[in-house]
Amino acid sequence: MDLEDQLPSDDGDTADAASPSPGRSVCHAGCGRPSRVCLCPHLPPSPLPTSTTVVILHHPHALRRNPLSTLPLLARCLANLHLVPGRRLASSSSPALLPPPSPSGPVLFLYPSSAAADLATWCRATPPAARARPTLLLLDGTWRQAKEMRAASGAFLASLGTVPVALPVDGDSMFESELVVKKEPRKGCLSTMEAVARALRMLEPEGKGEEIEEVMVGVVRAMVAFQMEHVKHLTVAPRVKMRKKKELKREEVRSNAELN
Template structure:
């Protein structure tokens, strides 16, 4: 899942930019050299549910994730329901990744408490933090019939990082522990797969290279004039009260 963020400004793209036919990324940030060949096999089947807005986002990790994992697929939808994916039509043993919340009707297990099983389905939601909450809320009546909600560690009391202080984050995260969809799936597969640490290492390696390439075209976001003015006014008030 991709948390809600303030976008980093990208360098202007040239008209008619060249796109790699294999990884579907601009040729100047092509990732073909980093993708695992052949794609990594897993006993777990992975379904990424992308919000329509995220499906158009340049920094989404879902396309790279589905090219890296043999049994990963993606659907674009705002909620899950029967008929949206063949993976879910038989009500298989399923886990869906999303942090716990007081409003959730379903209990949430930490991923480390799950016992791996054959032919498990893992669902991850790829969206901004706000959209992901809406997608999970809209899907839970359906998922509660056969799926278990699981989470990775998230601490909402701490601010998230950004690409400027972490090698694995493409966009600013709202809370400590929030990660990209690709990293979340990698961390889950570490627990669920017999060779999980190796799978995690390979996926994180692809993500690290993606961030390294993209970082060359990112510019620091300049503070908004209104915010600068407010900060200046606040400083003047504090000085006057001293």
């Protein structure tokens, strides 16, 4: 998202140390990454149970075209997680795709906007009984894709009575910290996995949320360490300047005139 979003992460078509290629040894029984950058030692022995139901609508290209996607790692970290592929949520498709929220729990749509309440403030202002067993809904794709997914899902989100919330921007984010995987468009940008971790710290019962956040952020930190080591040894070829057809046409006319 290229505006004010902290949620989806990871866009781009850059090559990654985690992208398997023919001949590479891959950890098929675990994280699915190349063996030399295996993250299994950093993952929990089994997915962590949470009282919060996490639902992520992810663009169909999020996994296929994005080697830095944190969705596969999220699936290994959280038991109460539902990954929904698609470009929008609608009433016609939601029964098959979107798990129903808890009868008494709120549905929180984590997507910063002018209408979004700060999640920490919302938690402090909402009685524990009114925010028990919430559903946390996020979008995952490129910055542009997430904006389009939000617009396309607007009517359905309104019908769910979702509460728009956003994470506080305190500077401790993927954008400025050692957790940076790639250059983000603005301060406060988080990968999907880090956004979920920060949110669960506030939504889960006291003590448990901090433990879950620590485990999840530890996984991302290990992933970033592998990525930074890969980038450090990467030789980037100079980028060829793209020239417009009009410019080439003018040069051709000028050259012909000089010859005549």
